[in-house]
Structures are given as C-alpha cells and as structure tokens.
Amino acid sequence: MERVCVTGAGGFIGHHLVTFLKAKGYWVRGVDLKYPEYTNVDADEFELLDLRRWDAALQATRGVDHVYALAADMGGMGYISTHHAEILHSNSLINLHTIDAARIHGVQRYLYSSSACIYPEYRQTVTDVVPLKESDAYPAQPQDAYGWEKLFSELLCSYYADEHPMQTRIVRFHNVYGPYGTYDGGREKAPAALCRKVALAGDGGRIEIWGDGAQTRSFCYIDDCVEGIYRIMQSDFAEPLNLGTDEMVSIAELAHVVAEVAGKRDIGLEHVAGPQGVRGRNSDNSLLREVLGWEPTTSLRDGLSPTYQWIEKRLTSGERT
Ligand code: NAD
Ligand code: GDD
Incomplete structure (x- = not known):
C-alpha cells in the first residue's frame, strides 16, 4: 500500500x-x-x-x-x-x-x-x-x-x-468552491460568501457585493x-x-445563480467598496486537456447547489464556526 x-x-x-x-x-x-x-x-x-x-x-x-x-x-x-x-x-x-x-x-x-x-x-x-x-x-x-x-x-x-x-x-x-469550505470569518471566497449572504437575506432582500459586479472569474x-x-x-x-473551468461569469452573474439555486430569484444587489483583485480571470484548459485528456466538468449551477445547501444548513441549524 x-x-x-x-x-x-x-x-x-x-x-x-x-x-x-x-x-x-x-x-x-x-x-x-x-x-x-x-x-x-x-x-x-x-x-x-x-x-x-x-x-x-x-x-x-x-x-x-x-x-x-x-x-x-x-x-x-x-x-x-x-x-x-x-x-x-x-x-x-x-x-x-x-x-x-x-x-x-x-x-x-x-x-x-x-x-x-x-x-x-x-x-x-x-x-x-x-x-x-x-x-x-x-x-x-x-x-x-x-x-x-x-x-x-x-x-x-x-x-x-x-x-x-x-x-x-x-x-x-x-x-x-464546494461544501465544507470556509464561508465566514474573513477568509471566504466569493462563492461561499455569496451563498452565506443569500442564505441570510429574506425574500426580496438585498445582498452586498464588492465592486460593480462586472469583474469576472471561473470557479x-x-x-x-x-x-x-x-x-x-x-x-x-x-x-x-x-x-479550473473555463466557464467564466461575472460576480453579479454568480450572485444570480446562487439566488436561483436558493429559490430566492428576486434578491437585489447592493454594490459596496471592497477588495476586488484582478478585473477578469479565466482558465485556458488546452494544456490540461492535452496532458490528461480530461478537464473539470461540473457546471457552476450544479456545483453551487450542494454548496449553497450545506452553507444554508450550517447557518440555519446554528452551527457556526
Ligand atoms: P485552506 O485555508 O482551507 O487550507 C489550508 C490549510 O493549511 C489550513 O487548514 C491551514 O490551517 C493550513 N496551514 C496554514 N499554515 C500552516 C502551517 N504553518 N503549518 C501547517 N498547516 C498550515 O485552503 P484551501 O482552499 O484548502 O487551499 C489549499 C491549497 O490550495 C493552498 O496552498 C492554497 O493556497 C491553494 N489554492 C487554493 C485555492 C482555492 O480556491 N481554494 C486557489 C488557489 C490555490
Ligand atoms: N470574497 C469575496 N466576498 N469576494 C467578493 C464579495 C464577497 O463578499 N463580493 C464580491 N466579491 C468579488 C471580489 O471583489 C473579487 O473581485 C471576486 O469576487 C472574487 O473574489 P475571491 O473569490 O475572494 O478571490 P479571487 O477569485 O480574486 O482570488 C481567489 O482565487 C484565487 C485562485 O483563482 C483567492 O482565493 C486566491 O487566494 C486564489 O489563489
């Protein structure tokens, strides 16, 4: 072994x-x-x-x-x-x-x-x-x-x-991103942070987004x-x-997908000051495909669904870090 x-x-x-x-x-x-x-x-x-x-x-x-x-x-x-x-x-x-x-x-x-x-x-x-x-x-x-x-x-x-x-x-x-990842305390990344904010927002509520939400990433x-x-x-x-994936989305789009998987489609975005990092980032997977004959396949929606559910459960069951 x-x-x-x-x-x-x-x-x-x-x-x-x-x-x-x-x-x-x-x-x-x-x-x-x-x-x-x-x-x-x-x-x-x-x-x-x-x-x-x-x-x-x-x-x-x-x-x-x-x-x-x-x-x-x-x-x-x-x-x-x-x-x-x-x-x-x-x-x-x-x-x-x-x-x-x-x-x-x-x-x-x-x-x-x-x-x-x-x-x-x-x-x-x-x-x-x-x-x-x-x-x-x-x-x-x-x-x-x-x-x-x-x-x-x-x-x-x-x-x-x-x-x-x-x-x-x-x-x-x-x-x-995914379940069992940091979602509060200051080290959390955008997917978990937005899941937390949506989970804590009421229907028709607003969540804070750092910057104008146009900045892009792949997850x-x-x-x-x-x-x-x-x-x-x-x-x-x-x-x-x-x-990584080459499914590039804006952070505003990420927030909308989170709201959708949460069943809270009418959540609004409030743009606030915050550290934004680079303006845009995406992965070119050509070399990964060439070397491995493989690349990540989970769509953002499919991955955010279990991630959101886990974070929402943690927050609503009172299990906090
Ligand atoms: P994480 O913070 O959840 O895990 C890192 C772990 O390292 C923590 O549990 C921490 O306690 C431990 N650690 C820190 N200092 C240590 C020390 N002095 N001795 C022993 N352990 C120590 O982060 P992660 O998301 O699981 O990331 C894992 C690796 O992947 C890191 O090297 C990170 O930089 C890299 N990475 C992660 C991402 C991402 O999106 N999660 C992106 C790029 C790179
Ligand atoms: N974390 C976080 N929290 N980001 C937010 C929020 C929020 O509430 N609202 C909007 N954002 C925006 C950030 O301003 C940034 O523009 C974008 O979402 C992505 O932020 P992060 O997920 O925190 O980081 P990143 O993608 O810039 O960098 C992360 O990924 C790298 C690898 O791709 C970091 O975790 C790096 O450490 C990591 O190496």
Whole structure:
C-alpha cells in the first residue's frame, strides 16, 4: 500500500483530498495546524504540526512515498489583500521546509498547490479577459505577495526536480468552491460568501457585493479539483498546469445563480467598496486537456447547489464556526 502525506489536511481542499485518497486505498497522514472544522478526520494518522518549523516538516514527511503540499496561509481577496507580510513569511517557510524535508526522506513524488494568482496583473485588466495559458506566467507581475510566493515555490519545485531524484507536480488552482469550505470569518471566497449572504437575506432582500459586479472569474467545484489533483500526480507532466473551468461569469452573474439555486430569484444587489483583485480571470484548459485528456466538468449551477445547501444548513441549524 502506498503511503502519502497531505499537508493542509485540516483545510478545505486538503480534507476532501484525504477522503478521496483513502477511498483509493492509500495510507494517508494528514498534517495541519488544526483539525478539519466541519467534518471528521478520515486520515490514518493526523498530526498537528506547524510547518513553518523545520522539525515539524521533518516529522510530517517521514516514511511516505508521496507528498501533496497544500498547507498555506490563504483566503479570498478580503484576506490576501490585507496580510501580505504574514502570507509571504509563513508560506515561504512552509514550502522551503516541506520540500527539503521530503527530499531528505527520499519522497518520490511531490505535488505543489499553486494558484491562478501567479498570473501577471497586466493580463487581467478587463472583464472580457483572454483565458490564461500556463505560458502567460512570465514576465511575472502577480498582484499580491500571495501570488509572488506561489511563483517562487513553483520555481523551487522545478529546481528540486532538476537537481534531486524527486519528481514534482505543480497545479495552478482557479478559485475552488464546494461544501465544507470556509464561508465566514474573513477568509471566504466569493462563492461561499455569496451563498452565506443569500442564505441570510429574506425574500426580496438585498445582498452586498464588492465592486460593480462586472469583474469576472471561473470557479472549480471541489470534486473536480481533487480528481484533477490526483490525475496530475499520476501523470508524468512536471510543468505547471491550470486546474479550473473555463466557464467564466461575472460576480453579479454568480450572485444570480446562487439566488436561483436558493429559490430566492428576486434578491437585489447592493454594490459596496471592497477588495476586488484582478478585473477578469479565466482558465485556458488546452494544456490540461492535452496532458490528461480530461478537464473539470461540473457546471457552476450544479456545483453551487450542494454548496449553497450545506452553507444554508450550517447557518440555519446554528452551527457556526
Ligand atoms: P485552506 O485555508 O482551507 O487550507 C489550508 C490549510 O493549511 C489550513 O487548514 C491551514 O490551517 C493550513 N496551514 C496554514 N499554515 C500552516 C502551517 N504553518 N503549518 C501547517 N498547516 C498550515 O485552503 P484551501 O482552499 O484548502 O487551499 C489549499 C491549497 O490550495 C493552498 O496552498 C492554497 O493556497 C491553494 N489554492 C487554493 C485555492 C482555492 O480556491 N481554494 C486557489 C488557489 C490555490
Ligand atoms: N470574497 C469575496 N466576498 N469576494 C467578493 C464579495 C464577497 O463578499 N463580493 C464580491 N466579491 C468579488 C471580489 O471583489 C473579487 O473581485 C471576486 O469576487 C472574487 O473574489 P475571491 O473569490 O475572494 O478571490 P479571487 O477569485 O480574486 O482570488 C481567489 O482565487 C484565487 C485562485 O483563482 C483567492 O482565493 C486566491 O487566494 C486564489 O489563489
């Protein structure tokens, strides 16, 4: 039985990935600062470790064949636009330590969770944006410290693969959403934030939207995300790959789809000031299709339905984070 370590296993994508890998028959060690907030631990072993510490990284990666490196100090625009120093410091330490500890332990494969936030701001200035190809990353100009650190850690993976007997995989996630993801507290991303706001609004009520709502994104459902992570890890492709959908919508459209799945079609939008990030972003999946013969297929409506239902249930049953 192959043994794997998932860092960030107390977080949204990490805990879903643990469940997925257990179902595939892997022995799984989860590592995080915290246990999953909304569900039980599925891992064979779960260790509470701070990967900013070198000794913790050595403990986390011992005795495993593969590492899925998902741990990060992260969140939506509300968080990453206001915590640059903390994010750059913490995530650099986490990634420097985790990959070198994995090398020392002779880990065979190492998957790094990068982000669409690495793409240059100058390619994301209009709402009707050209979808981002992997080769668009350079000349580099990510908008935030979060994106610069991700780009740095991508390079770290590539150099480790060049100079050490360890294979690396680099996945650039595009805004991932689904049940059991953060929906309040300041780190939530737009899909969960809008589900929360719609769930708390009365029929015919109004919800606040940051900006004019014309800014665009594509969103990837969690089931597609974990399937894609696994397929990329199994592949022999070491260069960065987008993992997202190319179903681009405006944030106002996203709010309307949420209102529809909630059965509250007459909800109005109130535009307020807030951090907006890039003006437009979409994924070009050509390379993903070429490499894997696969891409995410869950439509926004199909993915938002279970996401909304889970968030609404949490809010109405009084189970708060
Ligand atoms: P998340 O915040 O739910 O999970 C990240 C986990 O890392 C958290 O549980 C956190 O406690 C843990 N962590 C933070 N600092 C740590 C430390 N010092 N030691 C150990 N664990 C630590 O986020 P997520 O959405 O599950 O994201 C997983 C990965 O994917 C992250 O690397 C993130 O940057 C990347 N990513 C996510 C998205 C998205 O839309 N969710 C988009 C792009 C990239
Ligand atoms: N979070 C949030 N909350 N965003 C809102 C809200 C709200 O209530 N209302 C409108 N928005 C708008 C934001 O202003 C932004 O323009 C857009 O929705 C998307 O915001 P987020 O979902 O917070 O982030 P993002 O798509 O800009 O970036 C996220 O995805 C990246 C990968 O694609 C972040 O989570 C990054 O950390 C991640 O790497």
